[in-house]
Amino acid sequence: MTSFEVGDFVWAKMTGYPYWPAKVVEPDKDVKKPSKKVEMYFIRFYGTGDFAWTKADLIHKYDENKEKYSLGSKRSGFLDAVKSIEHAVERREKGLPDTSDEEEEESEPESEGSDDQPLAKKAKSEQGSSMETAATPPAKKRRKVAKKSLPTREESTPTTEQRNLTTDSRLSPDTTADADSTTNIVPKDIIPTDKSIGFLGLGIMGVPMALNLVKAGHEVTVWNRSQARCTPLVEAGAKQGTSPADVVQHCDIIFSCVSDANAVRDLVIGNTGVLQGISAGKGYIEMSTVDSDTIKEISEAITMRGGRFLEAPVSGNKKSAEQGKLVILAAGDRSLYMDAYSCFEALGKKTFFLGELGSGGNTKLIVNMLMGSFMASLAEGLSLAEKAGVDQYTLLDVLNLSDIACPLVKTKGAAILEGHFPASFPLKHQQKDMRLSLQMGEELEQPLHVAGAANELYKRTKAIGFGDRDMSCVYRAVNA
The missing domain is CATH 3.40.50.720 (NAD(P)-binding Rossmann-like Domain)
Known part of the structure; x- marks a missing residue:
């Protein structure tokens, strides 16, 4: 088995993704190595700056396998990652340091609850031991208006x-x-x-x-x-x-x-x-x-x-x-x-x-319960496709032309396949709404079997450190 050193450019693979441009790096002090009796290396993926412990048999030298893996995907995130590692290789050949770490750090928003904070970086501070499943190698003055009174019913009638x-x-x-x-x-x-x-x-x-x-x-x-x-x-x-x-x-x-x-x-x-x-x-x-x-x-x-x-x-x-x-x-x-x-x-x-x-809140909880259940089912379907050898991108195209086509399938499905989960609707909030829906069902003696099962998936995903990421990150628990 090939051995690697810190600084090596490599291709590394995570479940559900093609081999991705990456580099072997030193793990942060607060990141624990998974307790598995196999050789593992700490990998930083180009394109997002995500990190993960990865098994040695899922890592290959970059130059030796460039022709084999560089056509692994035509998605923009993958192509951007290839450009980034090529830039790093070129700089090393000129005796210059790889600045991609600094560039990716600087590109992250500083506000709390950042939408674009790399997934694994967010997770590793909360649960270092989950890093193997955590990483994702993804793509990537007020106008013055004269004040007027509230319009009457007649005035507000649409033209x-x-x-x-x-x-x-x-x-x-x-x-x-x-x-x-x-x-x-x-x-x-x-x-x-x-x-x-x-x-x-x-x-x-x-x-x-x-x-x-x-x-x-x-x-x-x-x-x-x-x-x-x-x-x-x-x-x-x-x-x-x-x-x-x-x-x-x-x-x-x-x-x-x-x-x-x-x-x-x-x-x-x-x-x-x-x-x-x-x-x-x-x-x-x-x-x-x-x-x-x-x-x-x-x-x-x-x-x-x-x-x-x-x-x-x-x-x-x-x-x-x-x-x-x-x-x-x-x-x-x-x-x-x-x-x-x-x-x-x-x-x-x-x-x-x-x-x-009470009517407003109850309506909202029912809507979010349905949305959360469907999202979990979509994640399971995409995971099943991968294991069955069905191309996930083709499946998503089929779904978007089928009777269940909707914005959730289009946007969340793409997020899953890109491995990019900016928090459009944080998973921890979705799980909270699932819990409240189940609580409502219990009080009204209405069984909610499907929602209950979906809630367990959201709970598991939150437990491994992805509560602040988008709800579509439930795929991480389904595809572990």
Whole structure:
């Protein structure tokens, strides 16, 4: 068996991928070697900077096997990786150091929860021992608008031209008009409310949502635990609050979009929280996906102080948030829904008012339960194809032309085959929603066998260190 030294250029293979351009490197001190009685080397894959312990029999010298493996894939990520290693080889021949490590480090966003942070780098700090299965060799001022009052039902009726862009011409406030379903952002003629808007929580979804409110001409004040996340909003024209209570005191309607029930409670009842600023007439809109008990608890706390409460979880991902194409599922105080109508127009392609409190959250959980179950099934299908010798790319083409073709198959399937999992919708959030759906089913005595099985796959994937990556990373557990 061939032996390797640190610095050797090689071809290395991970399950589900062709041999990939890589280099043998020294393992970081905090990365444990898997307890397997086989010879292994620590490998860095070109193209993303991901790392993994790899068995020696899955590693081959680069130059000796270039002709054999360089045509392993025509995908852009693979071709970029080949270009990177060729550049490194050329530099070494000239006596120059390989700078690809530095370039890839510098290209990573510095903000927490980075969408493009290499998969294995994210995982290794959380669970070093899972590195063999963890690595993936993948491809790779506010416009001033005159303030006007909220449009009446008649004024907001779509014109004939606007109706041509929709699939449902029901008038506001029951739903907003559908935007075109293409990937381009459809311009919206929005009359911003004259009420001041607060936005708490600037995560993957919060940043683009708050930015769309600003772009639509709303007066927005933002706050986030990590203050650096407020910078792009402030640059776009928003104000920055010093605490949740400060934002509530200075705004008429406040939106919240955070990760889970604990974060929701901490934001509302914690030190310098929402309750310390709430007063009669102020509106609080919870857009986080949490259980119905939490929603009721927060609603009672807000209304006891004279505030109005609306739940409005959203269906969509980072891209749809950026494009203002979310589907908003509102329930609760209808007067608050009406007052915030222009905000919902800026955030989504359609808004549903579902009536009693709890209806919005329950609808969102059912949607995400179905999405999560299907995603797990798609991952299993692609894994089965590989083991059966069926070309995965061909299978994906077939699926995209079949009756089950949909954006999830197209985008998540491509992410799986590229091995690139930027967090459009973090897996830990998907697993949380699966858990809450199962909890709802148990309370209502409705068996959820398929969702229960899918949830176990998400739990396993999160346990091996991929909770912060996209939900499509469930493929890692299925294909281990």
